[in-house]
Amino acid sequence: MKNLNDTERRFAEILSDVSFDIDTNELWASVEDKLPAERKKLRFPLWIFGGLTGVMLIVGLFWNPLGDNIGSKSEASVSISSPAESSVFDGSAALEETIEKVAAERETVLDVRHSSSNLTSEESIVDVDQQIVPKTTIDSEDTRKSAPSDTTYEFQADQEIFKEIVFSQLPPPSGSKSSTTASKEIKKSSLLSVFHPLTQTESEMLKIEERHMDIGVQKFFTLPIVVSTSSSKWSPYYSLTLGSIMNRPSYTPGSIDAQTLESFSDKERSLPGIVANIQAGIENSKGWNLFAGLRQSQLVNQYRNFGPTSNSVLLPGTESLSVNEQGVSTPVSGTITSTTVKLYAQNLFRKQNVLDIYLGGGKRFSLNENWAVATQASVSYNILSTATGYYFTEEFPVVAQLSDNADSEYKQRIGMGGRFGLSLERKLSASTAISLSPFMSSYINSLDIENNFSIKNSQFGLSVGITYRPCREQN
């Protein structure tokens, strides 16, 4: 201190040395009451979560809950008998009559498998057997069970829907099938990482040597190499996510025949699937991160197949009535044609199990001490893909069943993909955080705008995840 006289120096000296005797116990008691209660650390079951994710990764590759990929089915039928000479199944009039009859029944729907009876009507029948064939003979050894031959299933049906279904199944005019088909491409979903580490301040970064602790688990989770720059340091993090994923709704290719298309509830329908993800990355104090990971997705698509089928058989019966001059009618035995019209509806599924590896980067922004938002983008490559069930063919506008050994477009064309996601992260403890992440992804092949099926392989979804940052625990 400059320019201070002796008095001021003495004054400052006294004030600096002043001390008081105080009751520290009383003081601490008064302070302790005001201190915030220690928050119970939310111990998120990290290992349970990780175990579940790992199990899902493995099970998703092999598990097929829908054994034959056929869902609920219903049938309605009515028998129409006519003399054998007029055994041709007349469309409109007979169908109208059928509608009236069945609608009047109004009995409980039976959930049964599609009958494997021999069908003769060609173009309106869908072959759901192993191979794609234009003919409509259904193999009796189909995986579906056979209905009893003499059983007529009656069910409750809405009359309007019934009409719509029936009339939509009228045989198309010959030659109406279009030969041009759009190629289907299986769009690989590239899941972006949903792990969004919190921004670290530089003061929290430890030196390299301080991170290598001699404790087993921490040593395992500590990267041996940490990039240290003059402005920021990188630290590792690990993430697990589970979520739901869906294909974006597809549209109906214009080249598909309209009547046939209506057989499939006019479009492919996406159902929620499951996605599991494990990721490791590094991040710096400014929120930038780089990561790599493995992702397992199960995508489910549904096709609703419905329409009328008819089955005519010749049976002995009263062929006609003979009326004599006295007006007495006498039945004349002969052969009659019994036509059974069945309306069926069934859900056919396709499940795609896709295993991808990916690399990406992102940026995280801290909102406050506990919350952060982040964006991420990644590029992926499919290393394994399996598909079971049914799919919409490219050559013929029908739904066909995938063969295990056959290459299908839903197994092929899965290569590079990309994903973009946003996430909201909440800090649970010093080293763990939970996140909620919506994302959109697409296989690069799906970006072909000339491909009418291109959008099938774009996905969107929502994941929840947990992130572990070992270095923060050491701080």
Added chain:
Amino acid sequence: MDSYSPFIYSICYRYMGNGERAKDAVQECLMQVINKIDKYEDIGRFKSWVGAVTVKKCLDQLRKEKRHNHGDLEYVPEPSENEQVTRKLEYEEVLQFINQIPDKYRVAINMFLVEGYSHKEIAEHLDITESSSRSLVSRGRKMIVDTFRSMKVAETKRMQQQEMKSGLNPKFRII
């Protein structure tokens, strides 16, 4: 707690001016130290860090109480080195002086004389101009000199009175 509580209390007493307010301030300062302990970056002594936190908290307390509101003050020249009191200051007198002066001068004196802050730093902490800081400190220092000089005068008078009573006044020595 045992090591640093008296130290914290002494700072609070210097800034708050009396024991009651100092006690309230000590509680707040201790909580602040405890809550911000993770911010301590192992730079310098821990005691210095505690002292800095305590000073800031005291200033916050005074700010809340609006005890050191002041506008620009008229500049008062700093006391020269010759303006000093020849008598030795006593511990109790200093504390009594601290208790009596207004808050704004007490804060300025403590920050300048004891903590060693510059006028610029004082201005930043108190959210005033640097010239106001100079004025506060100058006035405070002037008050120190004036107060203890008057104490000196009063003490001299008291001694004279005692001498008169005891007959030791040399003017009235009886030969």
